[in-house]
Amino acid sequence: MSSTRTGKSCVIVVENLPVPADRRVWQQALALRRAGLDVSVICPATPDHPALHEIRDGVEIHRHPLPLRARGRWGFLLEYSSALFHQFRLLFRIHRRRGVDVIQACNPPDLIFLAALPFLALGARFIFDQHDLCPELYEAKFGRRGLIYWLLRIAERLTYACAHEVITANDTFRDIALSRGGVAPERVTAVYSYPDRNFPSGGPAPRKRKKFVLGYLGVIGDQDGVDGLVRAVFHLVHVRHCRDFRALVIGDGPALASVRALAQAMNVEDMITFTGFLCGETLAAHLETFDIGLIPDPPNPCNDKMSMNKVFEYCALGIPVVAFPLTETRRLLGAAGVYALGANPGNLADAALALMRDEALRAERAEAARRRSLAFDWSREARKYVGVYGKCLGLPEAQAFEDRRAAPDVAMPDAPAP
Structure with a gap:
């Protein structure tokens, strides 16, 4: 595999899970690294991932503490406020050391654009990777809509508006970005979270157990x-x-x-x-x-x-x-x-x-x-994903993705009738 570097720096910001525990984000980071980008990830620290700074597989990981793992509405306000402070602080540190060409915000919440705004003013590009529908997530958690639901709709719309490109976790989310978010179709790409070939999936062992x-x-x-x-x-x-x-x-x-x-x-x-x-x-x-x-x-x-x-x-x-x-x-x-x-x-x-x-x-x-x-092939999704960065950075297509291990396309059969 080629080690040619592009000289471009990207930062992926995720608030609800650390890497490498967040499989989607970690696979994305490795795909960008293979494509020649300098990759940093900002994420929370947890008891299982306590190190505030480390480098894994060439990816620089910056973790920050959180005051609590929120469940109630006021707890979420405290968690998100603390996270935004640390995200801005770490973005500034990375920017001062080597610059930031692209910031990728992975929701929830739809507030990371606030930490990214000063760097967008300095010329960084902004990619919104929509993992969840935060308004619907709030409704599911608390069983109601109300004022906070509509504030989340506003935050979602502002995140869409700031984004140069939008990545969604499926085609249903893509349709929502087009309709509810008003994003142009050419700026929205669905990238599914398929496991890569390193997923520990040897298959179930032969049954020898009683239970x-x-x-x-x-x-x-x-x-x-x-x-x-x-x-x-x-x-x-x-x-x-x-x-x-x-x-x-x-x-x-x-x-x-x-x-x-x-x-x-x-x-x-x-x-x-x-x-x-x-x-x-x-x-x-x-x-x-x-x-x-x-x-x-x-x-x-x-x-x-x-x-x-x-x-x-x-x-x-x-x-x-x-x-x-x-x-x-x-x-x-x-x-x-x-x-x-x-x-x-x-x-x-x-x-x-x-x-x-x-x-x-x-x-x-x-x-x-x-x-x-067989239809869930990450290498195809990775090419789409890194292609979004290619559009943002103006990279030649040949440089946009170097891992050519894709399996042949396999169509998914239709779901059974209800």
Whole structure:
């Protein structure tokens, strides 16, 4: 691989997860590094990633402390205010040392443009990487709209207005950027968060265990439905009288303590293992135990439009998936999924139980997941992503992406009918 450098400097700013734990951002950073850019990432520090400064794989990582992991509205105000201060401080440090040609803001929240504005005035270009729909995310968290919802709509619109280019996590978000954001079509590119080929996805081990493993991999926030996973386990144990399984929850987030407490209160803590954040060989070893992948994200206006990373990761593992019938999830997952027949955790539990009791169905959906994963090719998305930087910086196309390991295009089959 060529080590030719462009002499251009870019900074990716992400507030809700550190790298390399944020797989999307870390894959983007590595793609830009391969393309010859000097890459810095500004992100929060966490107990699993406490170093305030380090260099990994040629990417310079600047982490900053946060006063708390917010859950309530006032907590979010304190968290975001602190993050903006540190983002501006670190952007200034990077700019003073080597300059900044491009700033990429990864939401949530839609406030990072405030830290970037002084540098845009100095000539930096601004890319908005829309991971989430923040107004809908607020509505899902708090069950209402109100003043803050509309303030978030304003912040979203201002972020769109500041952006020279917009990257969205799926085509549904792209449509919203065009309609609600008023962004010109040629300035919006959908880049999906497919796993790269280094994702630890050796596939489930041959079944030698007495108990099924219902696995969850992802962030544990209020909107991610892990509390519903706990209630689904309760339904299996105390309503369906099934104990021939255990649930394995891999991940961390602001709601971890509360879902642990819920498991204890519902008397199912012996059925659920919470591992916290894992990586590398330890993560791979745990993933290989998954028999069924759970996507407990509940139906709401936000989740219905989200492209869940769990879809891509479970398919990469070659395991059948149980989920609620969310529009985007069904489109991506297709026949690899077994879908709950209702919107409550008991329905999710019943769908999982149907898979546990039907070996032929598990094998069929596992094969569908494996086929589905062939369409989830990060190298194609990486070329689109780095091409956006090429447009911003005026780089020749030949220099815009040097990793040519792409697999042939594979069309995704249509999702099954409801």
